[in-house]
Amino acid sequence: MKKILFYTFLLLASAGTWSGCTKENNYPGGTLAPTIAISDVRTIYKGADIKLDTKNMFGANQIVGVVVSDHSGGNMPAGLLVVQNKRRAKLRGISISIGDAAATYAPGDSVVINIDGGVLKRVDGTLQLTGIPTSAITKVSSGNTVIGQKVTSSAILANPDAYESTLVAVVKGGFDPLPAPTDKLAGDRVVNDGFGNIGLHTEAAARFADETLPVSANFTGIIFGTTGADGRVVPQLRMRQAKDVTILSSVIEITPIVITGFITDPIGTDANYEYIQLLATRDIDFSTEHFTVVTTNNAGASTPSGFPVKGWATGDLRTYKLEITSGKVTKGTYFYVGGAGKKIAGSASTDISSSNWVTAFDYSTVNSPDFNTTSLPATHGTKTGNLLANSGNAAGVAVFTGTNITETSKPVDVIFYGSGGSLYDPNTNVGYRITNTDFYDLKDLITLVDQPFNRQGSNTLFFPYPTAVSGTFAQLGGQYNAALGKWTAARVLVNLPLTNASVITDIEGEGATKLK
Known part of the structure; x- marks a missing residue:
C-alpha cells in the first residue's frame, strides 16, 4: 500500500511539474506547481554558491525523490543524504547536507524536501544542497526498490x-x-x-x-x-x-585468439578473397593445438531456414568451417584465415600471401570439413561465393578450440555484425552460442541468470554492417589485456577503405586491436 501511495504521489507531482512550467498570468487564478525536478535544480548552479527561492525555481519550493545513500556501511561522506528522481526521462540525484540525521534514512525511503532558502554549492567536488533543516524533510514511505542504473x-x-x-x-x-x-x-x-x-x-x-x-x-x-x-x-x-x-x-580466463577485423566485399569477385584477421594473445603451435573459425550467414536465402538448431554446427549455407591444424603464431602478432586468393582487397590487389596465413580455403568450390566428426549425421558448410555477408540479416564469426564443433560447443571469441534473422529461439532454447567478451556475457550481469546464446537476455549488441563500398576492411580496434584476461578497451568497428595498392601495414597499424 505504501508503494501504491508513493507512486500516486509521484504521478500527481509530475503532473504539477508540467503545469509549473507556465507563468501564472497565463492562467488567471492558477497556482504554480510546488515541485521541481532534481535535474532542473542542478542546472541552477552556475559555478558559484546560489541561494534557492521560488523565483529561480520557477515557482517551486520542493523536490521529491528516493533515498539511495546508506550510512550503515561506513563509506558515505559524513552528513550527506543522497536522493534521486526521474523526470522527463532524466534520472538525476543531489546530495543534501543535514549532519547526523542523514544516517537515519535508508535506501528506498521516499521523501519530500522543502528546499526554499537552501544554498547550492560545491563542497569537496560534490554539488550539495546546504542549509536544509531536518524539519523540511518528510518521509512518505519506505522499502521502495531502488536498482543502480x-x-x-x-x-x-x-x-x-x-x-x-x-x-x-x-x-x-x-x-x-x-x-x-x-x-x-x-x-x-x-x-x-x-x-x-x-x-x-x-x-x-x-x-x-x-x-x-x-x-x-x-x-x-x-x-x-x-x-x-x-x-x-x-x-x-x-x-x-x-x-x-x-x-x-575469481579465476582469470585468457582468450588465446581474438577477432580483430575482416573484409566482406573485396574489389571484384568475393569468391575466395574474403578473409578474417586474428590476433594471438600467446604463442600457439597449431600442429599440436587445433582451432576452428566458423562464419555464419543468416540471409533469407541461406539454408536451412529458421532457427539454427545445431548452432554454429548448422552447416549448409548458414555456417562454414575453417580448420586451423598447422602453422604457428607468436604472442601479439596478427594472422589470417579465409579464401585461397590471399589478396588484401580483391583479385587485382596486393598479394599478402607472405603474411601469416594459417588457413586458406577455396570456399567457393569446396564444401567445408564436417563440423561434428564423432556422431552421425555429420554436417558441413556448403561451398559459397560469399563467405561473409555484405548486407541483410546478422552475420558473424566465432573461434573455437579443437575441430569437433557441435551445437554445444562454446567459442573462445565471437563477433556479430548486423541484426535481424532467425538467431535465437527462446521457446526451444537454440541459437548461436557466445562466450564472455567485450560485447557478450554468459550470465546477465545484473540478475546473474544464464544466457549462453546471442540475442538472449542482454546479449543484444552487434557491430554495424561495414560500409557498402568494395574493398572496405572492417577494422575492430580495441585493447585486450592478456595478463588480466579481459578487454580494457572494447572493440569498435572502423571502416578502413583499401585500394588495389594497399599493403599489409594498412590493416595492422594504427587503429588495430592491440595486446597489452
Whole structure:
C-alpha cells in the first residue's frame, strides 16, 4: 500500500511539474506547481554558491525523490543524504547536507524536501544542497526498490554531472594491475570495465574495507565528485555495503585468439578473397593445438531456414568451417584465415600471401570439413561465393578450440555484425552460442541468470554492417589485456577503405586491436 501511495504521489507531482512550467498570468487564478525536478535544480548552479527561492525555481519550493545513500556501511561522506528522481526521462540525484540525521534514512525511503532558502554549492567536488533543516524533510514511505542504473565508466567520465549523486552499477570491473591475494578494498582503487577507468574509494573504517579485491565484479555505488589537480570535477564511485560487490569471477580466463577485423566485399569477385584477421594473445603451435573459425550467414536465402538448431554446427549455407591444424603464431602478432586468393582487397590487389596465413580455403568450390566428426549425421558448410555477408540479416564469426564443433560447443571469441534473422529461439532454447567478451556475457550481469546464446537476455549488441563500398576492411580496434584476461578497451568497428595498392601495414597499424 505504501508503494501504491508513493507512486500516486509521484504521478500527481509530475503532473504539477508540467503545469509549473507556465507563468501564472497565463492562467488567471492558477497556482504554480510546488515541485521541481532534481535535474532542473542542478542546472541552477552556475559555478558559484546560489541561494534557492521560488523565483529561480520557477515557482517551486520542493523536490521529491528516493533515498539511495546508506550510512550503515561506513563509506558515505559524513552528513550527506543522497536522493534521486526521474523526470522527463532524466534520472538525476543531489546530495543534501543535514549532519547526523542523514544516517537515519535508508535506501528506498521516499521523501519530500522543502528546499526554499537552501544554498547550492560545491563542497569537496560534490554539488550539495546546504542549509536544509531536518524539519523540511518528510518521509512518505519506505522499502521502495531502488536498482543502480547500469552505466559504463566512459559515460560517467564524459558527463559527470549527469551521474553525480545517483546510484549506478559499473559492471565487469577489474583492477590493473591484477590484485594480489592479500589486496583489500580499503583506499583508492582504479576500476576498469572495458570502457575506461574510474576511481573506487573505500574508507579505512568501512565495514567492508578488509574484503579481498575480486578479479572481476560488478560494483554498485553512488557517484560523488572529487576535485582533480586541475580543479575539474573528477567522478568517484563509493559503494555502500559489502553486498554492493557482485563477484563475477575469481579465476582469470585468457582468450588465446581474438577477432580483430575482416573484409566482406573485396574489389571484384568475393569468391575466395574474403578473409578474417586474428590476433594471438600467446604463442600457439597449431600442429599440436587445433582451432576452428566458423562464419555464419543468416540471409533469407541461406539454408536451412529458421532457427539454427545445431548452432554454429548448422552447416549448409548458414555456417562454414575453417580448420586451423598447422602453422604457428607468436604472442601479439596478427594472422589470417579465409579464401585461397590471399589478396588484401580483391583479385587485382596486393598479394599478402607472405603474411601469416594459417588457413586458406577455396570456399567457393569446396564444401567445408564436417563440423561434428564423432556422431552421425555429420554436417558441413556448403561451398559459397560469399563467405561473409555484405548486407541483410546478422552475420558473424566465432573461434573455437579443437575441430569437433557441435551445437554445444562454446567459442573462445565471437563477433556479430548486423541484426535481424532467425538467431535465437527462446521457446526451444537454440541459437548461436557466445562466450564472455567485450560485447557478450554468459550470465546477465545484473540478475546473474544464464544466457549462453546471442540475442538472449542482454546479449543484444552487434557491430554495424561495414560500409557498402568494395574493398572496405572492417577494422575492430580495441585493447585486450592478456595478463588480466579481459578487454580494457572494447572493440569498435572502423571502416578502413583499401585500394588495389594497399599493403599489409594498412590493416595492422594504427587503429588495430592491440595486446597489452
